[in-house]
């Protein structure tokens with residue numbers, strides 16, 4: 001990556017190291033600035049990324065939108081209402097997932113990008129010792145006030161001692177992080193040898209992504225820097241000595257993302273149209289989870305031969 005002060009330019013594929021980078025799509029930042037960003041694709045491994053994205057120091061303003069529901073708690077509008085209902089159901093399923101892959105043991109759980117803390121709180125109720133890392137001051141304060149859980153700022157990740165975490169979760173977070181490879185390397189270090197890493201990501205091979213193309217809301221430029229599909233994510237995971245042991249579809253995202261994508265296109269009655277189309281993509285993905293709107297990857301460390 002060649003860095004100018006404000007923009008991060010990527011000339012080597014962060015997943016496979018290829019230099020054959022090709023243009024893929026141009027997408028608009030529909031949430032805040034209406035600026036256009038290019039997405040490039042690696043023809044070798046299929047990985048895609050937002051080209052010339054704002055650096056960590058500059059990206060703050062692109063998050064300053066009240067519509068960014070992941071960090072808000074308002075109930076205005078049909079999309080928000082559905083989002084909050086879906087969050088409740090999703091929390092239950094996330095907790096179940098952790099329990100099942102951690103073989104029903106309890107221990108130390110780290111949630112990176114813990115947002116407003118709902119997942120941390122759910123796991124704390126289930127007797128996990130939880131730690132949250134969250135970049136936003138406001139979200140950390142919210143978590144403290146609502147759940148009495150202290151969260152740490154981003155730098156804390158690098159202070160965590162080696163092999164101390166039983167479970168590390170990143171729910172729709174990795175696609176936001178500038179230092180993709182170094183974060184994964186570090187996670188490999190702090191996870192216990194028999195620990196579980198759970199990463200949820202939008203799926204650019206999904207039916208909804210194929211349909212909406214540059215309007216697909218989960219490209220979400222420039223907040224989403226990296227755009228994964230199951231095959232390129234597995235490639236990246238392997239590079240960091242992780243094995244993808246399971247993949248779980250996140251069915252609700254097809255509805256939410258389709259509704260937002262219709263809004264991006266400026267469709268009349270976009271929410272309704274998106275809801276119906278989301279339903280179709282949801283039904284199609286039931287038979288083919290690899291094409292579901294979002295996927296949760298369950299990872300374990302690869303067998304360590306020596307050490």
Ligand SMILES: [Zn+2]
Nearest residue numbers: 013016042045
């Ligand atoms: Zn590549």
